[in-house]
Amino acid sequence: MAKAHVTTTINGDEYEFLCEPQQSLVDVLRNELRLSGTKEGCSTGDCGACSVMMDGRLVCSCLVLAVEAEGKEVETIEGMGTADDLHPLQKRFLEINGLQCGICTPGILVAAKALLEENDNPTESEIRYWLAGNLCRCTGYDKVIRSVQAAAEDMRKG
C-alpha cells in the first residue's frame, strides 16, 4: 500500500505530509515536519513527553497514528509562545526553574496549559493528578507544581 496523504492543521497552519499507515504522529511531527519541540520519551504513553492537543483534547502523540490527524486541529509546543512573547507558563517555568534537562518540559507545558484552560485555579493535588501522566526525572516535581501555580495566578490576574 502506498503512503497515506494527510492534510491537517498544526498550530493554525495547514500542513500536508505523506506517512506510513503505522507511523505515529510524534514521529511525523519530529522527523517529517521538523517540529522537534515535541519530544518522544517512552513511545508507550507512559511519560507524556509527546503531549499535544488534538481537536482540543490532550493526547500522547506517540499513541496517535499520523493518518488520524487528517482533518484535525493539532496544537504543539511550537504554537504556545515565541522567544519574544512567552506564554505565562513558560515565563514562570524559567523563573522558578520548573525544568532541568528540559526533555519533559514541552509535554508538561502543553499538559499544564490544557489544565489551566479547564481550571484556572487548581490545587496542588489537582495539578499533581493532572500531570501524573508527565514524568520528570530531574526536578522532583516541586518546582513544576509551583511554576504552574504561579502561572495560573498570573493568568487569573490577566
Add this chain to the structure above:
Amino acid sequence: MDQVRYEAPNSLDAAVGLLSGSDGMAKIFAGGTDVMVQIHSDLIEPDLIVNVKNIPELTGITHSNGSFTVGAATPVVEMQEHKEFCKTWPGVIEGAELIGSVQVKGRSTIVGNLCNASPAADSVPPCIAAGATVRIVGPNGERQAAVEDIVLGPRKTSLEKGEIIVSTTFPARPPHSGDCYLRLTPRTEMDIAIVGAGVNLTLDDAGTCIAARVSLGAVAPRFLLVKECADALIGSKVDDEALAAMAKAASAAADPISDKRGTKEYRIKTAAVMARRAAEKALERAREN
C-alpha cells in the same frame, strides 16, 4: 515490518466486511492506547488496522428510559464529561478514570479496556457489577452479551473473527441504588491493580438489600462475578454481619497469582478488604438516592 493497510470506514457493514475479509491479523483501532504500544514494541504485526472512530453507532453516549448506551469508540474523557452518566454510575466512572493519565483517557475506551483482556483492567469489574451488556455485530449478524462473558482469560476474548463490539448498555437504575469501584495499587496513580472490586446494590424503601452484584478483578485469570458475595448481601440490611460474610466470600472466590505487585496470599486477603470497602461506599450512595 511489512506494509500495513489502514482503513477508516464510516459504516458498521464496511468495518465488519474489512475485518472478516482479512486473511492476516486485523486489529480494531479506537483509542489505540494498547494497539499502538503493541505495534511499536513488535508484539503484534497487524496486516490491517481498522479505525472505527468514524462509525456513528460507535461514538457518543445516549440516554433513554433511564438506560445509557456508550459507543465503543467513545473516549473515557467523554464519559467523565457526561454529568448524568457520572451521577448515575459513579462506580463505573471510578473504574474508567483509572485507565491511565489525562492524555490516555483522552483516547482510551472502556470497550478497548475490555477487549485488551487484561484481568487487571480497572473499568471492567464496575461494568460487570452494573450488569452492563455489549452489542456485538459480526459477519453472522448481531448479538448481545453480558460484559462478564467477553474475557475468557489473559488476552483471550469470546469475540469471533470479524466481530466488533458496537456499544455498552447500562440498565436503568431502580431507586436506592449505588455502585462503587475500588482498587489496591502500590502507587496512588498510574499503576496496575493488585485487586479491584466493583459493587452495585439496590435497597428497598426499608433499607433491605434487594439486588447486588459484586465483581473482582486481578485475582483470577478472568474477571469474577461472585454470586456468593451477592447472596451474602441480598436480604440483609448490609450490616456488619452481611459485610463480613460478603468479604469472606470475596477471599474464597479469589484465585490469584503472585507477581511483583503482590503475592497470592496478599491478594486473597485484600480482595476481602476492597470488596467490603466498595460495598460500604455503594451502600452510602444507595441510601442517598
